[in-house]
Amino acid sequence: MAKDDVIYEEDDFRDHLATVDEQGKRKWVYAQEPKGWYYNIRTVLSLIYLAIFFTLPFIKIKGHQLFQFNILERKFTFFGVTFWPQDFFIFGLGMITFLVFIVFFTVIFGRVFCGWACPQTIFMEMVFRKIEYWIEGNHNQQRVLNNGPWTNEKIFKKSLKHTVFFGISFVIANTFLAYVIGLDNLIKIISEPIALHLTGFIALLVFTFVFYGVFSYLREQVCIAICPYGRLQGVLLDKDSIVVAYDNLRGEQRGKFRKNEVRAIGDCIDCYQCVKVCPTGIDIRNGTQLECVNCTACIDACDHMMDKVGLPRGLIRYASENNIIKKEKFKFTPRIKGYSALLVVLIGAMVFMLVSRKDLDTTITRVGGMLYQKQANDSISNLYNIKILNKSREQLPITLKVENAIADVKVIGKNITVKGEETATSTFFIIMPKKEINSRKTDLKIGVYRGNIKIQTVKTSFMGPLSD
Ligand code: SF4
Ligand code: SF4
Incomplete structure (x- = not known):
């Protein structure tokens, strides 16, 4: 033997x-x-x-827990930064990266x-x-x-x-x-x-x-x-x-x-x-x-x-x-090289998503059942609902600007303010001079600002009276 x-x-x-x-x-x-x-x-x-x-x-x-894994509300806090259900993609990618890391680590060690x-x-x-x-x-x-x-x-x-x-x-x-x-x-x-x-x-x-x-x-x-x-x-x-x-x-x-x-x-x-x-x-x-x-x-x-x-x-x-x-020494097998490459790609994607993560998550939708309203001065308006999630812990005063057209934003009621880690909803008009409207549907980009700092750009559409 x-x-x-x-x-x-x-x-x-x-x-x-x-x-x-x-x-x-x-x-x-x-x-x-x-x-x-x-x-x-x-x-x-x-x-x-x-x-x-x-x-x-x-x-x-500042009164907030450094680490918390709130599975019930799907809120996860790492080093004081809270990730919300809206950050699902970052979280999902983080889990995949973690699993690949575990697999990679296990293959070697x-x-x-x-x-x-x-x-x-x-x-x-x-x-x-x-x-x-x-x-x-x-x-x-x-x-x-x-x-x-x-x-x-x-x-x-x-x-x-x-x-x-x-x-x-x-x-x-x-x-x-x-x-x-x-x-x-x-x-x-x-x-x-x-x-x-x-x-x-x-x-x-x-x-x-x-x-x-x-x-x-x-x-x-x-x-x-x-x-x-x-x-x-x-x-x-x-x-x-x-x-x-x-x-x-x-x-x-x-x-x-x-x-x-x-x-x-x-x-x-x-x-x-x-x-x-x-x-x-x-x-x-x-x-x-x-x-x-x-x-x-x-x-x-x-x-x-x-x-x-x-x-x-x-x-x-x-x-x-x-x-x-x-009696072989440790060597980089094709399997290890493959896992290494995958891990590098995943970590790169994670870093990109973390760096580009916004403090706000804003949804703007046109109010259902209405096309447009005629306003004074030969202008047309559309009515919108806005929902803003503030992922940061500070209270944020919000202003809205139309970025790609000559149009005004008029918020109904009080100015929009979102408390830290809360959601705020509001309603606003976008009012556009009729002469600026060239088609029945105009794609708009709405800038969401905190003071002069733009935090996010949200796309929506504006319905006008003209046909294409
Ligand atoms: S004692 Fe040795 S064989 Fe037993 S679990 Fe620990 S490492 Fe494995
Ligand atoms: S401890 Fe070492 S010497 Fe003793 S039975 Fe285990 S392997 Fe053999």
């Missing part, structure tokens, strides 16, 4: 999930706490992510997002699992506790753990809602009588129970069976994708290490440390698997064992299959 074939030697692991037994029951993963360079870096990064996650909804500039930036992994491994180690002890003590009878100690530890889990889930749910409905609305739900905000209060409880269920029960099953991004790995990864990989050429034939031995077989000492630390319960020595979230715990565990027996580190490391089997 060639060394290259070892990785495919026993494929029975592909027939079942590592977390399900032969009776179809869930096998609980008691992951050993990782220790090592990668784990330390991930801990520091996680603290930064958590600080950002719990701080962002509380940052306001595999599932690195899952291990290093996914909120599920960060909360599960860096918050909830650490609390579990703190209350219930290490992985072995947890197993003994779970399998043992309900003693006072077990009741105390389980009650304490689930109370803390529920409390943290409640905090996460509050923060999550602050992103969605806004901090001010959240404070009202919390501080005012429940009857006034029953829907919001129920939503808060539902999210709390969802997070509690995910982190206390579902756990790795979210990554293994629920997350759609995880399901996509099969089509996104190729033999050049860099993933957490076991170097089977170097590691096989595996065998126990004996003190002072001169190693005549592979470097894997079959210590199972990489399996014990894996939060999804897999054996990375079987090759890249959909369950692997690239958390790097097995790298740390294996490096530690290599240090102990005096063998070089990196038996498990970030590498592509071609990197290991063919």
